[in-house]
Amino acid sequence: MKNLRWIVPALLLAVAAPGCVLVSGQFLIDFNLENFTTSTDTVVTREDVDLTTKSDYQDHKDDLKGLSDVAVLGKVTNNGATAIGVEVWMTAGPTAYLTPGQVTAGGTKLWGPFNLAAGASKQVGWDESAKLFSSAGKALLLNEIKGDGQFTIYAIADTGTYTFTVDNGVLALVIDFGK
């Protein structure tokens, strides 16, 4: 029966053995976006994201393991006379598309639609935003986060014509890291 004394130490050892799992966590990185108004009367609005400018990202870049949570946040105002669904698209490399057609043809849908009635203004909720990410977009985003941390995002709407404003926009990422 004394042989059974090893059980608790063995379980403790099993817990401690995967050291990389023990030294790990989930870090929040937020990337502020410029305020902008975009419409189908002008070229599409884009933002070149460079996560290497964020110290948290730089500090843990070599230990990145995954993307735990992600959200597009901010206050969105529909300036038009019809309801719209705001979408965010992304490309892995730097691009400079001019029209919504070029964006949807060459990019990957990351987020949306965030629906807004005509003339409505609404702050995007964190929970609500997290639900609006596409699987393909999330996968591409994770790939870029693990890669050079640089990508381009576009804001468009899912209607033929639109005009909307985004204030205090933020891309919030919760990243898994492990040694």
Add this chain to the structure above:
Amino acid sequence: MKRALALALLALAVGAGAAQAAGPGVGIGPYGGYNIALIQQDTGNGSVFGVRAPVNLIPLITVEPYYATSNLGDVTEKFGGLSYTRTGFDMKAFGATAILGSVGGGGLKFYPYAGIGSYKMTRTGSDDIKETGYNFGLGIGVPAGPKMSVQMRGGLDMIVTGDTSRKFASATIGINYNLMSGK
């Protein structure tokens, strides 16, 4: 991981059978406490409740199946001057813990424990996390009557998620009622 959990549960079943033949000490007890999320910036701390059923197989070892549920707190952050709240996870777990010694009986008891379980974490807008987790820590048993004791424990829960993990420090207090004395 699933194989390890299955083996642990099998060991528990076999052990329980052997213990029954020898006359086991069996108890049951609810407990409650607090989970503190460690190095996790997307979920908060929260209460934890559960039930344990310690089976004292032999004088040195107690095996204890458990079920626990925890409602982790929300996280509120300011981005771009605006305040946002992310709902915390709901966590449920079941498994078995091995305890060096026994939790019931007479006298003050100090014991280390370690266990393995199946954990499920859910919240809106996130993929469910269904993974194997481990727990370990130290416990104190204080007699509170002929068949009852107060159990206080402090430990760590770690849910392995691929190459990383979600970790919680936990502090709980509960009671243990001896259903069978094991004598």
